[in-house]
Amino acid sequence: INIPHKKITSICCIGAGYVGGPTCAVIAQKNPHVKVTIVDLNAGRIAAWNSDNLPIYEPGLDEVVKTARGRNLFFSTDVDAGILEADLIFVSVNTPTKIKGIGAGFAADLGYVESATRKIAQVAKSNKIVVEKSTVPCRTAQSMRHILEANAPPNIQFDILSNPEFLAEGTAISDLFYPDRVLIGSLDTESGRSAAASLADIYAGWVPRDQIITMNLWSSELSKLAANAILAQRISSINALSAICEATGADIDEVSYACGLDSRIGPKFLKASVGFGGSCFQKDILNLVYLSESLHLPEVATYWKQVVEMNEYQKRRFTNRVISCLFNTLTGKKIAVFGFAFKKDTGDTRESPAITLVNYFREEKAYISIYDPKVEESQVWMDLTEPGVVDETEAVKRQVSIAANPYEAASGADAIVICTEWNDFRDTVLDYEKIYEGMKKPAFIFDGRLILDAKKVEKIGFKVETIGRPRST
Ligand code: NAD
Structure with a gap:
């Protein structure tokens, strides 16, 4: 310049x-x-x-x-x-x-x-x-x-x-x-x-100089909100398709792959999951919704709001699948939650889908054991406690515990729910045979991040339920 x-x-x-x-x-x-x-x-x-x-x-x-x-x-x-x-x-x-x-x-x-x-x-x-x-x-x-x-x-x-x-x-x-x-x-x-x-x-x-872009102040401010909204929209789009896959026999990984090969679409950010989290996506889209409403553009606001609503629906849908596979009740059952961070390689839990899922499981009177390689225990209690509610943490601790490793989390559990795609949870890293031995039978895995080779794990004896594929049970 x-x-x-x-x-x-x-x-x-x-x-x-x-x-x-x-x-x-x-x-x-x-x-x-x-x-x-x-x-x-x-x-x-x-x-x-x-x-x-x-x-x-x-x-x-x-x-x-x-x-x-x-x-x-x-x-x-x-x-x-x-x-x-x-x-x-x-x-x-x-x-x-x-x-x-x-x-x-x-x-x-x-x-x-x-x-x-x-x-x-x-x-x-x-x-x-x-x-x-x-x-x-x-x-x-x-x-x-x-x-x-x-x-x-x-x-x-x-x-x-x-x-x-x-x-x-x-x-x-x-x-x-x-x-x-x-x-x-x-x-x-x-x-x-x-x-x-x-x-x-x-x-x-x-x-490199050609990657440093200068522009009008307002375009730059809006570009950040726009980029996050478009990224989140891709996730909600693929998650919406995952529901159709589950009902029809199509496989969401195959559909993502096919779509991603189109150079106009590209392969990134097309992974179906239990939903997006993090401190930014939801906040920035809601910001865009608010901006649209204050500019008297209600149709634009509704359009972007739908991206967040689809994300909430995905978490509810996944929870319902867990409940219905576990004979329509979680009362007294133990659920091992693998991963509490909103994504792998961070200890950040802000807006993590795991928080919503654990709260749904608590409402259904399950016992929950959480393992995450990076999230601090005190953070989990903060995330699961309503601010200002006296003794809430004690009530949470009657239903929720933190495990030192995945084997401890799954010990005696009816089901594992994978909430974060940590490499530590892959079937090439964890000893799922050992985990299976320690669980109640039938032993379920709900793969909310599509990280397991389902066929391989099923051979051990697990019943594997995966986002974007029809129910196996
Ligand atoms: P954060 O909460 O981790 O950090 C913000 C820090 O600012 C806090 O430590 C807080 O104590 C400090 N602070 C607040 N007011 C202050 C003041 N008046 N004086 C001194 N310190 C003050 O937040 P973050 O995740 O780093 O996000 C910061 C901003 O960047 C947000 O607007 C967020 O949307 C944006 N952003 C975040 C990410 C992400 O991945 N986290 C990515 C891109 C953009």
């Missing part, structure tokens, strides 16, 4: 979460002459980033942090100092779905973005480039500008950029090393274009 622009020497990232932490650690590793300080209000999280036990699990993250930490990468709770020193500030705070009031359940709660922006306005003593890294509704940059202009000294210039993050948890480091594209949205003004060029230089430390 050949226009005069400032060379960035100091970066601050507000928010040391799943996005801010890995993204800015990679930026620091690849730009050794730029000082990168990641700040957060959560002192426990910052202490963990400064320890050998990082607060999030991502393959390859430890090495990146170890190379740069203490050299040009710093983690701190001193938000003011981070802002003061930086030329460029990433805002990478959480943007959850609003849970109370008008728009509850749909709109994004931008309170964290607002308070981070107010803090920048209050503390800044020199010009800053402020970068939206969080996923935000279209035109959030305008609201941020109003806060900055109304609260900061008039001699300070702020340029606001949109730079949405496309990393996926579980593959964050390789996604950051080899991104499909880096988007930078700016106002079409001289200073907007110059700020975009400054940020582009940071990414050019390792990303």
Whole structure:
């Protein structure tokens, strides 16, 4: 980008979460002459980033942090100092779905973005480039500008950029090393274009220039919501087809394969499953629904809402299949839940389908034993407990236990339900013969992630029920 622009020497990232932490650690590793300080209000999280036990699990993250930490990468709770020193500030705070009031359940709660922006306005003593890294509704940059202009000294210039993050948890480091594209949205003004060029230089430390795309600010904001909505839509489309497969004898893996060979469709993101989870897909689609409604586009809102509704239906449908195969009752039965994270290679459980399934099994009065290789036990209790309900955790613990390994989880169980596609659960890794011996008979496996060779496991004696294939029992 050949226009005069400032060379960035100091970066601050507000928010040391799943996005801010890995993204800015990679930026620091690849730009050794730029000082990168990641700040957060959560002192426990910052202490963990400064320890050998990082607060999030991502393959390859430890090495990146170890190379740069203490050299040009710093983690701190001193938000003011981070802002003061930086030329460029990433805002990478959480943007959850609003849970109370008008728009509850749909709109994004931008309170964290607002308070981070107010803090920048209050503390800044020199010009800053402020970068939206969080996923935000279209035109959030305008609201941020109003806060900055109304609260900061008039001699300070702020340029606001949109730079949405496309990393996926579980593959964050390789996604950051080899991104499909880096988007930078700016106002079409001289200073907007110059700020975009400054940020582009940071990414050019390792990303080929032709993959760094600059565009209009609002397009960039909307592109992130659009990309997540389209990805989730593919999953809901294939899951909707899985229901037809189960009723007709078609096999969803074969249908996905056939469709994916069409170069206009492509093979990725066509895997049927018990449903998508994670902190982003549902939130971002609901955000799009809310945006459409507030723009008086009810048909558009209904269209996108259906993607989320199909996802909920898939979880209910799968649960009903478990119940009906187990003689229409789960009362007193033991269900082993394999995997609690929303996908493999992460310890993140936000919106994990496993939470919904375990809650359905609890309603049906089953006993549930959960095994996940990365999810902390305390996280499971938090996810299964209604906030504010006294003694709820004790009630949950009467029905739910955490196992140290899959063999313990399945011991004495009537059924295994695979909720996460961890490689650890594959029939090439786990000893399913040993598991079978320890289970009640008939022993069922419900493969909610299509990771097993059903025929192979059936030979052991299991009854295997798989999403997208007709019932075998
Ligand atoms: P997160 O909850 O893991 O991290 C956000 C952090 O911001 C928290 O540690 C919180 O303490 C901190 N924070 C909030 N307000 C603050 C303030 N005023 N000052 C300092 N720290 C503050 O969230 P995340 O998963 O990293 O997501 C961040 C954003 O990135 C969201 O908008 C999300 O939609 C988006 N995103 C997430 C992913 C993903 O895979 N998790 C991928 C792409 C985009």
